[in-house]
Amino acid sequence: MRRLLVIIGIEGFAVLLALYRGLGAVHTDEAKYLLNIPYPHPPLGRFLINLTESVPHNEMIWRIIFATLLTQAVWLVAHMAKRLKPENRLTLCGLWLFSASVMFQSGTIMMAVLTALQGLVLVWLLLSQGNKRRLGWIALFWFASLFTAYQAVLYLPIVVAIFWKEKVRPLHMGLAIGMPMLLIGFYVASNPLAAASFISAGEQNIGQSLIHLLQTTTISWLWAGSAVLSIVGLIGILKGKQWALLLSFVLVCAFHITSYRMYYPVLFLPLLVGGVVASPQVLRKSASLLALQIVIAVYVFAHTQLAFYETGARTVMRQVNQLQSNGVVLISGSFSHSWQYESTSPILHYKPALLSKAKAVVCLDQCPGIAGYGFYQIENIPQEVWVRR
Structure with a gap:
């Protein structure tokens, strides 16, 4: 009964975030998915969204679904932290829910949200045992992730590490990991709009100084976890010597430098959670960290220009x-x-x-x-x- 009440409370939080996002209007990228326009991303996610095109209020339905997925993912975070002390486990769940990327991207109909959740599943698989029997499902999940959004390739080091840990033969590993990437490459080559979006994204930051790009990337990383989870998560990655997580972290940073969007910070989030789980010593002062996270979250929310009006x-x-x-x-x-x-x-x-x-x-x-x-x-x-x- 207590767990059910927690689920209902989190769902209420998710619905409020979705309603806030729905007050203004549809973002241009959200419109692309709702209208099933064949760019900038592969077809899987937008195909599923387009199935409800004729359903009344389908925009708000999907906002609630996306917000629910991102907030209720805290249960997967709790499962990942099951070996931690109860207070540390609760702290990590609180750090997830009060991270800026969860609060501000819940309710957005963006593929970056789904990619971050897929990344969280991959981090869970990396840090768990007994993946031998589900390697086929992992390969299929990797395929689905790539055909949801190209940004899933940023988590490639994690996928390689999962198969490497299970001592999969190089040929089988190459087929399981490389074949989906080859298929997505064929999709891009056969779709001029997708190729054009790649070129446009790559040219976005041309002319900006390296210092400015590094500042933007740093702010994005700090924003992702409301500073607290951002810092302790990165420290955990380094202290826990999680090289796959570190490589993915570097790839996400490089991606921000070449093509920044305001909804990309959430891509850092699963890596930061993995760092804390891999090195729980970073949560020694768990109560203080969670309190600071909540204070920062409230400050950020209070000082952000909230759009309670239509476009x-x-x-x-x-x-x-x-x-x-x-x-x-x-x-x-x-x-x-x-x-x-x-x-x-x-x-x-x-x-x-x-x-x-x-x-x-x-x-x-x-x-x-x-x-x-x-x-x-x-x-x-x-x-x-x-x-x-």
């Missing part, structure tokens, strides 16, 4: 979707996939020649020629919007 895309499209007329929606200027997700009508780039087919025009930029087509402008709305009379 322009959601506000505008709610008005446009209520129109009784049929036709496409034209948008002048650059717009993200979030506009496509919010609209119930097809969206096209603005061209005067298409005005005869349009029921509404959103002017994020200049809209030349619109005055002569019988449109009138909606007032009291964030963007300039014209609808057909």
Whole structure:
């Protein structure tokens, strides 16, 4: 009964985080997954999300699912720490729940969340015994991880270490680990949009100084575990001589340097947990560490700009979707996939020649020629919007 109450309490925490994330609007990358657009990631995750396309409120359903997965993963953390002292085990669970990456990325429909959870499973397998009988399932899990998001390759050293620890023959290890990577390579080569996203991501940080990139990566690492878990986790990796975790940590850092996104810090999290489990001595002052973690988490949450308001895309499209007329929606200027997700009508780039087919025009930029087509402008709305009379 006590465990059930804890599960319900954690789930309430997850739902609150998901509701907060749903107050604003769909992020452009979230829209790509909800619309099943074939980039930037492989098909598995977005295919599963797209299965509920016709379900009412599917966005909020997936926000709650993602938040639930990330917060309830604390039970796997507790299982990993079962050999630790009870107070240290409880502390590690608290460090997980009050890490900034859990609080701020729960409820985001991002593949980085799933990849981090897959990384946590791999770390659990690395630190556990008796993997000989489930090596086939581990290979299949590695395949599924790669086809969920390319970033799963950052945990390659952990997968190699799992097979190496079980003394798997090099040929079998190469097939189990290398074949999924070869297949994902074929997928990228056959998908121009995926290849283009690779190039775009690789060019993102061009022109920035190395000092700035290192500062950004350091902040991301500290943010991942609200500083406390970040520091004790890395110390645990070094003291426990967990070279596979350290190599993955270096890969995640290198990935941040070449292609940083605000939702990548969570990729550090499973490695930090593994470091603490491998070297529990880092939790000698467990009560003080957990108290400090909670204080930092509250401070970060209090000093973060919370968006309890809708974005322009959601506000505008709610008005446009209520129109009784049929036709496409034209948008002048650059717009993200979030506009496509919010609209119930097809969206096209603005061209005067298409005005005869349009029921509404959103002017994020200049809209030349619109005055002569019988449109009138909606007032009291964030963007300039014209609808057909």
